[in-house]
Amino acid sequence: MSTVAVAHEHHAEHPRGIWRWITTTNHKDIGTLYLCFSLLMFFVGGAFAMLIRAELFTPGMQLMDPLFFNEMTTLHGLVMIFGAIMPAFVGLANWMIPMMIGAPDMALPRMNNWSFWILPFAMLLLLSTLFMPGGAPAGGWTMYPPLMLQTGIAFPFTIFAIHLMGISSVMGAINIIATILNLRAPGMSLMKMPMFVWSWLITAYLLIAVMPVLAGAVTMELMDKYFGTSFFNAAGGGDPILYQHVFWFFGHPEVYIMILPAFGIISEIIPTFSRKPLFGYSSMVYAIASIAFLSFIVWAHHMFTVGMPLAADLFFMFSTMLIAVPTGVKVFNWTATMWRGSLSFETPMLFAIAFLFLFTIGGFSGVMLALVPADWQYHQTYFVVAHFHYVLVTGAAFAIMGGVYYWLPKWTGHMYNEKLAKTHFWLTAISANVLYFPMHFLGLAGMPRRIPDYPVQFTDLNQIVSIGGFVFGASQLLFVACIILCVRGGKKAEARVWEGAHGLEWTLPSPPPYHSFTEPPAPNLIWAHPYRND
Amino acid sequence: MSAEAHAGNRYYIPNGTHWPIIGSVGLFTTAVGAATWLEDMDFGKYLFVLGLLILFGMMFGWFGTVIRESLSGTYNTQVDRSFRWGMTFFIFSEVMFFGAFFGALFYARVFVQPWLGGASNSLFTNLLLWKGYEPTWPSNGPAGLGGAFEAMKPLGIPALNTLILLSSGLTVTLAHWSLKEDNRKKLIFFLSLTVILGFSFVVLQAHEYIHAYTEQNLTLGSGIYGTTFFMLTGFHGLHVTIGAIMLTVILVRAIRGHFTPQNHFAFEAVTWYWHFVDVVWLGLYIFVYWL
Ligand code: HEM
Ligand SMILES: [Cu+2]
Numbered sequence: 001m002s003t004v005a006v007a008h009e010h011h012a013e014h015p016r017g018i019w020r021w022i023t024t025t026n027h028k029d030i031g032t033l034y035l036c037f038s039l040l041m042f043f044v045g046g047a048f049a050m051l052i053r054a055e056l057f058t059p060g061m062q063l064m065d066p067l068f069f070n071e072m073t074t075l076h077g078l079v080m081i082f083g084a085i086m087p088a089f090v091g092l093a094n095w096m097i098p099m100m101i102g103a104p105d106m107a108l109p110r111m112n113n114w115s116f117w118i119l120p121f122a123m124l125l126l127l128s129t130l131f132m133p134g135g136a137p138a139g140g141w142t143m144y145p146p147l148m149l150q151t152g153i154a155f156p157f158t159i160f161a162i163h164l165m166g167i168s169s170v171m172g173a174i175n176i177i178a179t180i181l182n183l184r185a186p187g188m189s190l191m192k193m194p195m196f197v198w199s200w201l202i203t204a205y206l207l208i209a210v211m212p213v214l215a216g217a218v219t220m221e222l223m224d225k226y227f228g229t230s231f232f233n234a235a236g237g238g239d240p241i242l243y244q245h246v247f248w249f250f251g252h253p254e255v256y257i258m259i260l261p262a263f264g265i266i267s268e269i270i271p272t273f274s275r276k277p278l279f280g281y282s283s284m285v286y287a288i289a290s291i292a293f294l295s296f297i298v299w300a301h302h303m304f305t306v307g308m309p310l311a312a313d314l315f316f317m318f319s320t321m322l323i324a325v326p327t328g329v330k331v332f333n334w335t336a337t338m339w340r341g342s343l344s345f346e347t348p349m350l351f352a353i354a355f356l357f358l359f360t361i362g363g364f365s366g367v368m369l370a371l372v373p374a375d376w377q378y379h380q381t382y383f384v385v386a387h388f389h390y391v392l393v394t395g396a397a398f399a400i401m402g403g404v405y406y407w408l409p410k411w412t413g414h415m416y417n418e419k420l421a422k423t424h425f426w427l428t429a430i431s432a433n434v435l436y437f438p439m440h441f442l443g444l445a446g447m448p449r450r451i452p453d454y455p456v457q458f459t460d461l462n463q464i465v466s467i468g469g470f471v472f473g474a475s476q477l478l479f480v481a482c483i484i485l486c487v488r489g490g491k492k493a494e495a496r497v498w499e500g501a502h503g504l505e506w507t508l509p510s511p512p513p514y515h516s517f518t519e520p521p522a523p524n525l526i527w528a529h530p531y532r533n534d
Numbered sequence: 535m536s537a538e539a540h541a542g543n544r545y546y547i548p549n550g551t552h553w554p555i556i557g558s559v560g561l562f563t564t565a566v567g568a569a570t571w572l573e574d575m576d577f578g579k580y581l582f583v584l585g586l587l588i589l590f591g592m593m594f595g596w597f598g599t600v601i602r603e604s605l606s607g608t609y610n611t612q613v614d615r616s617f618r619w620g621m622t623f624f625i626f627s628e629v630m631f632f633g634a635f636f637g638a639l640f641y642a643r644v645f646v647q648p649w650l651g652g653a654s655n656s657l658f659t660n661l662l663l664w665k666g667y668e669p670t671w672p673s674n675g676p677a678g679l680g681g682a683f684e685a686m687k688p689l690g691i692p693a694l695n696t697l698i699l700l701s702s703g704l705t706v707t708l709a710h711w712s713l714k715e716d717n718r719k720k721l722i723f724f725l726s727l728t729v730i731l732g733f734s735f736v737v738l739q740a741h742e743y744i745h746a747y748t749e750q751n752l753t754l755g756s757g758i759y760g761t762t763f764f765m766l767t768g769f770h771g772l773h774v775t776i777g778a779i780m781l782t783v784i785l786v787r788a789i790r791g792h793f794t795p796q797n798h799f800a801f802e803a804v805t806w807y808w809h810f811v812d813v814v815w816l817g818l819y820i821f822v823y824w825l
Pocket of ligand 2: 252255299301445
């Protein structure tokens with residue numbers, strides 16, 4: 001029997017309503033679920049951030065007690081990382097990878113469903129802690145012992161939530177690797193893969209390598225608290241610093257897990273709107289691979305102040321600064337791609353250019369933090385908060401937003417409202433800088449992070465930051481509006497939505513058929529991707 | 535819920551499935567049960583067991599579906615390759631999980647012990663907090679948590695267990711060869727032997743634990759030595775148990791004539807897993823029992 005025919009017959013049999021979404025094995029359905037879930041979590045985590053900024057609007061305590069403030073910073077971090085950023089990238093991977101490599105679906109569709117459907121339950125576990133006696137976890141998203149061990153009933157719920165998220169991520173990553181290695185259309189060698197696919201191949205590898213380590217770290221905490229083990233107890237020959245090593249062995253690759261797919265998206269958008277092939281395709285691949293490799297040997301740059309031996313401080317300082325080299329290669333290549341291109345500035349391109357500038361600022365502050373003597377001054381101040389919000393919000397989140405605008409017409413078959421989207425972009429880009437840039441100064445002046453009150457001399461900058469925060473938060477409603485309007489209607493999108501776009505996903509109609517490629521695409525199409533002139 | 539699926543000459547895409555959502559409910563129930571149980575709420579243990587039952591049911595159903603599809607010839611070589619990549623990377627994730635605990639062991643022995651004794655830049659840690667503490671291994675720390683204990687010795691049960699696991703690696707390979715020769719009798723013989731060896735390991739390990747708790751005063755609470763010993767061997771023992779159960783499933787399937795010399799991915803996946811468990815044990819034997 002022919003696959004095409006069968007695929008179409010099956011279309012009619014799909015269950016409808018909620019049951020369809022619960023039982024689906026389709027990569028587009030699951031991608032949509034991931035993206036919607038991520039958007040929801042973006043607003044939940046965003047609401048926590050608004051509370052934080054409201055409390056910090058003036059010195060003194062106004063809205064909440066300090067414990068609740070700490071619960072907010074902890075949950076904000078956990079929800080944004082595990083609920084918003086990571087699922088958004090997995091959602092994009094689900095939607096785009098099969099279409100980009102000429103496959104009908106993901107390699108392991110049932111497991112794909114499970115990867116997603118664990119997530120809402122994990123978040124339910126985590127968020128339910130808000131309503132428990134003793135409150136939600138308040139020790140920061142890094143969950144250091146012994147502080148974390150003082151959490152009340154929320155403690156085991158948090159740990160198990162982390163376990164579930166880990167299972168979900170690992171299964172999702174296994175699926176992505178199997179898909180990329182096994183379902184590429186004939187003729188698509190590894191070095192002809194779109195950059196987004198490359199970035200995800202390496203990200204998935206990182207995920208499988210480090211999520212189990214996080215599971216190990218929190219399991220050790222669980223054992224210490226309930227079963228009398230001594231992992232982090234010096235009296236028994238353990239060491240609380242051990243937790244930090246295990247955690248950051250996960251934690252640093254984790255931050256690259258949140259930025260490599262963003263690199264992939266930017267490498268798709270910039271060539272399209274520059275109408276030029278990506279500059280230095282193979283060096284981009286090698287750069288991602290070396291970043292991934294280096295990310296395993298830099299973890300203790302988060303621990304310069306814990307009293308490691310000097311040799312360790314030095315080693316981690318130099319290895320960290322080394323990462324700036326492949327990162328620099330990428331920034332250079334993106335810029336060179338735009339050089340003498342015939343540029344146009346649709347919303348995805350605006351986000352990509354903003355990414356280029358603002359992520360680079362985050363990279364620079366990262367290099368500053370990598371200097372041991374400087375970090376002794378900056379550590380645990382708002383300077384670190386500024387650094388990681390530049391790389392994660394104006395970096396990762398901007399890339400996600402740019403990617404959503406870039407592919408939304410492909411997904412829905414409609415163009416989004418360009419005017420509204422540009423308004424969203426400008427409000428977001430400006431408010432993000434109002435929000436995050438002054439944090440550098442606050443940090444340099446000595447304002448510690450994770451603290452609900454501050455001396456009066458920090459008031460002005462904090463008020464600017466808070467105002468930026470409120471505008472940023474409100475602007476995201478425009479994002480939702482753009483998406484909803486686009487799903488509901490709009491100008492009909494063509495198969496090749498953007499004039500300069502190349503690649504297999506643009507050979508499918510918009511919206512694409514339920515099973516993307518039921519037959520492998522002709523090999524001559526594979527060459528028509530945006531990285532080579534030939 | 536249809537397990538029916540369609541296969542073309544090239545691609546295989548299953549229909550919708552309800553097993554994952556059951557699995558998620560199972561995981562959620564298990565987690566809530568365990569958390570409430572840990573926080574001394576009585577209903578916790580019932581929830582926990584209920585969650586595990588749901589999970590077992592899910593696995594039974596899900597794997598059952600896959601086995602039926604496999605037997606009906608639904609899968610092509612591409613699906614087979616996807617399964618192989620999936621299993622490979624699953625085992626890699628397990629390696630990293632054990633890596634975290636081995637890392638903790640090495641860190642505790644190589645760094646924490648000397649530092650508690652005042653080495654490197656930790657002189658004041660020693661002088662102010664643990665004056666007079668001499669680093670040793672095995673150790674239950676400067677406060678001697680759990681009281682004096684007798685450490686594990688490499689000879690005796692651990693050596694026997696090493697022998698058992700290594701031979702089981704051999705017998706499972708012999709079983710594989712028999713399968714490839716299409717010799718079902720031999721396959722079933724060697725597979726049964728492997729299952730017996732696997733469960734013997736678990737029994738001996740349980741015996742060793744009981745002995746440790748009752749005779750050696752060696753418990754989870756015996757400082758960092760007890761911690762690393764029981765956590766590493768405990769997680770390993772859990773994996774051996776799971777592996778032995780999987781081997782049993784494979785044995786039952788072999789008896790029912792499920793595998794062909796060409797087509798037996800499930801069999802191979804279990805052998806990979808078994809070899810992985812084997813290699814972890816070698817690491818344990820060297821670094822936990824011996825050195
Ligand atoms: C050029 C590249 C980078 C360098 C050299 C760098 C360096 C550093 C250093 C040294 C710290 C520790 C600061 C301290 O706590 O005192 C840090 C913190 C952090 N970085 Fe980066 N970084 C880089 C890129 C990134 C990227 C791409 C991301 C994420 C997408 C990221 C996310 C973070 C986060 C989340 C933290 C704070 C973790 C916490 O303490 O909660 N960094 N970075
Ligand atoms: Cu880092």
